[in-house]
Amino acid sequence: MSTAAIVIIGNExxxxxxxxxxxxxxxxxxxxxxxxxxxxxxxxxxIPLIVDALHRAKSQAKxxxxxxxxxxxxxxxxxxxxxxxxGRKVVPERRILGMLEAHYGDRLNAARRRLADVxxxxxxxxxxxxxxxxxxxxxxxxxPGPPLLFKEGFGRIRDRYRSAPLFGRAVYLALxxxxxxxxxxxxxxxxxxxxIGSYPRFDxxxxxRVKITFDGxxxxxxxxxxxxxxxxxxxxxxxxxxLRPFA
Amino acid sequence: MSTAAIVIIGNExxxxxxxxxxxxxxxxxxxxxxxxxxxxxxxxxxIPLIVDALHRAKSQAKxxxxxxxxxxxxxxxxxxxxxxxxGRKVVPERRILGMLEAHYGDRLNAARRRLADVxxxxxxxxxxxxxxxxxxxxxxxxxPGPPLLFKEGFGRIRDRYRSAPLFGRAVYLALxxxxxxxxxxxxxxxxxxxxIGSYPRFDxxxxxRVKITFDGxxxxxxxxxxxxxxxxxxxxxxxxxxLRPFA
Numbered sequence: 001m002s003t004a005a006i007v008i009i010g011n012e013x014x015x016x017x018x019x020x021x022x023x024x025x026x027x028x029x030x031x032x033x034x035x036x037x038x039x040x041x042x043x044x045x046x047i048p049l050i051v052d053a054l055h056r057a058k059s060q061a062k063x064x065x066x067x068x069x070x071x072x073x074x075x076x077x078x079x080x081x082x083x084x085x086x087g088r089k090v091v092p093e094r095r096i097l098g099m100l101e102a103h104y105g106d107r108l109n110a111a112r113r114r115l116a117d118v119x120x121x122x123x124x125x126x127x128x129x130x131x132x133x134x135x136x137x138x139x140x141x142x143x144p145g146p147p148l149l150f151k152e153g154f155g156r157i158r159d160r161y162r163s164a165p166l167f168g169r170a171v172y173l174a175l176x177x178x179x180x181x182x183x184x185x186x187x188x189x190x191x192x193x194x195x196i197g198s199y200p201r202f203d204x205x206x207x208x209r210v211k212i213t214f215d216g217x218x219x220x221x222x223x224x225x226x227x228x229x230x231x232x233x234x235x236x237x238x239x240x241x242x243l244r245p246f247a
Numbered sequence: 248m249s250t251a252a253i254v255i256i257g258n259e260x261x262x263x264x265x266x267x268x269x270x271x272x273x274x275x276x277x278x279x280x281x282x283x284x285x286x287x288x289x290x291x292x293x294i295p296l297i298v299d300a301l302h303r304a305k306s307q308a309k310x311x312x313x314x315x316x317x318x319x320x321x322x323x324x325x326x327x328x329x330x331x332x333x334g335r336k337v338v339p340e341r342r343i344l345g346m347l348e349a350h351y352g353d354r355l356n357a358a359r360r361r362l363a364d365v366x367x368x369x370x371x372x373x374x375x376x377x378x379x380x381x382x383x384x385x386x387x388x389x390x391p392g393p394p395l396l397f398k399e400g401f402g403r404i405r406d407r408y409r410s411a412p413l414f415g416r417a418v419y420l421a422l423x424x425x426x427x428x429x430x431x432x433x434x435x436x437x438x439x440x441x442x443i444g445s446y447p448r449f450d451x452x453x454x455x456r457v458k459i460t461f462d463g464x465x466x467x468x469x470x471x472x473x474x475x476x477x478x479x480x481x482x483x484x485x486x487x488x489x490l491r492p493f494a
Contacts, residue, residue: 011444014285015415015462016271016278023289024266031263038261039296040289042270045444049286049307060296072428073445074435104425111428131449148450168262178351181319181358188321197258197292198320202378203395215262 002035002163005057008042009050009069009078010145022067022143022150029154034163035063045069050081054140058085063161065154068145070132072111078142079135083119086138092116093124096133125156167219169226172208176200180210183232191225193218249282249410252304255289256297256316256325257392269314269390269397276401281410282310292316297328301387305332310408312401315392317379319358325389326382330366333385339363340371343380372403414466416473419455423447427457430479438472440465 006023013020023040030037038061043049050069057064069078083090097116100108118124119137126133134153135142143153173180177200188196197213212229216222253270260267270287277284285308290296297316304311316325330337344363347355365371366384373380381400382389390400420427424447435443444460459476463469 008287011442011462012446012460014274014283014287015413015444015460016275016284017415017444017446017460019271024263027261028263036261037263038291040261042287044285071445071447072425074428074432075444107425109425109429112425114428115425146447146449166262168264178319178354178356178359178362181321181361182356185321195258197264197322198318199259199264200318200393202393213259213262213264215258 001062002033002161003038003061004030004035004063004065004161005038005061006040006065006067007050007053007057008040008067009045009081010042010067011045011075012145013042014044020067021147022145025147025151026065026067026154029158030161031166033158033161034165035161036166037061045075045077047077047081047084050078051085054082054085058139062139064140066140066142067150070142070144072114076114079117079119082122082135082137082140082142085140086119088119088121088137090117091120093118093122093133096124096126099126125153127156164217166215166217167222168213168215169222170211170213171226171229173210173212174208176209180212183229184212186232187225187229190228191221194221194225196225196229248309249280249408250285250308251277251282251310251312251408252285252308253287253312253314254297254300254304255287255314256292256328257289257314258292258322260289261291267314268394269392272394272398273312273314273401276405277408278413280405280408281412282408283413284308292322292324294324294328294331297325298332301329301332305386309386311387313387313389314397317389317391319361323361326364326366329369329382329384329387329389332387333366335366335368335384337364338367340365340369340380343371343373346373372400374403411464413462413464414469415460415462416469417458417460418473418476420457420459421455423456427459430476431459433479434472434476437475438468441468441472443472443476 008020008023012018027037041053043053066078069076093116118135122135122137124133132144134156143150194214194216199211214222214225255267255270259265274284288300290300316323340363365382369382369384371380379391381403390397441461441463446458461469461473
């Protein structure tokens with residue numbers, strides 16, 4: 001089962017300076033790759049809290065991703081946290097250090113040297129001319145916070161995650177949740193392998209009252225669960241027509 | 248110290264059906280009220296994972312908020328999770344049940360009766376004509392997932408959270424992070440009570456290279472830390488001018 005957890009490292013998000021774009025973007029990418037996202041956690045730039053989030057991520061999912069906290073300044077602690085989470089030392093990676101030396105020459109100060117630091121034994125995806133290495137260790141991929149770099153970094157490694165596709169279908173009903181809850185309970189009991197979601201709308205402009213979603217790895221199961229609910233609706237009140245049968 | 252944690256309950260977010268709006272919105276609201284958000288966690292509609300997130304939220308912050316998972320259908324498990332997290336029974340709340348009976352009459356089925364369920368001993372903020380109760384227990388406020396209702400619900404209780412203001416300032420530099428990291432280290436050492444953030448920009452349209460932020464409860468401390476960094480810049484290269492001194 002291909003599952004993932006996302007750890008967003010960002011005082012700037014928790015202090016409302018910016019809204020996180022990387023979590024929602026990566027969630028969509030992973031979904032398209034067939035990877036089920038099990039949790040998204042935003043934590044401060046504090047090593048103990050990042051380590052705790054990484055342990056939880058890896059205990060609940062096959063893959064984990066971090067966003068942010070890599071760079072040369074005092075608030076960039078993600079590399080140290082990933083190393084600590086897996087009991088590794090932080091060591092300079094020779095090839096990255098060589099590229100930094102070639103690029104900066106005399107201007108390669110202590111801060112910039114930190115850009116070559118990796119957890120010992122980490123896998124590096126880098127190429128000349130790129131801004132940063134993508135570091136992977138024990139199924140955790142370390143990505144930078146700025147969305148432009150986050151996307152570029154994930155692009156280098158995305159084929160690693162491609163999995164069996166996830167199927168999703170939806171029906172949109174003019175009925176309220178209270179009128180269909182029992183039918184959904186029956187569908188959940190009959191199709192336990194298909195997570196079923198029920199999402200009401202309350203805003204005045206909505207052209208439906210509830211969206212019912214069906215998800216799964218097996219397309220036939222998803223289709224069968226949806227057909228089961230559609231069949232049940234004949235027993236509902238006449239307001240129970242399907243406004244849009246498939247999304 | 249007024250701190251908060253946000254728990255977003257939502258398979259629909261983890262499966263990329265929708266992007267969460269409530270977490271970023273509430274983070275901004277809490278910041279404006281002087282409440283420091285310590286974590287935001289998105290978890291599936293699964294009681295054990297919600298209970299775990301609530302325990303973590305309450306161990307790391309004074310206040311906690313949940314978004315989503317309240318309603319009459321099978322996937323609405325937040326009330327049960329909050330009750331379980333604090334060892335309470337789930338019981339029907341008499342006033343809510345009375346209002347549901349008055350509204351639905353004969354159509355008050357088992358599913359709709361669930362709308363009156365609360366953890367035993369919970370505080371209820373409700374008023375006639377509203378769509379849902381806001382349930383609070385042990386510093387946890389339970390809010391609905393649809394953004395329109397989430398905002399309305401928070402509006403009922405927001406004055407509860409007003410605290411001493413948080414101050415924030417920023418400078419925008421034309422220097423890269425590698426050139427200022429040592430100065431920031433000095434500032435962090437001299438002003439430990441002021442969290443300092445360093446946020447580089449890499450997109451071609453940016454009119455600065457790094458934004459340095461200063462946060463704190465005491466305005467004088469924030470101003471002093473910023474002045475310290477501004478003074479240091481005189482020792483930097485001439486590219487180190489401040490593009491926009493205050494944000």
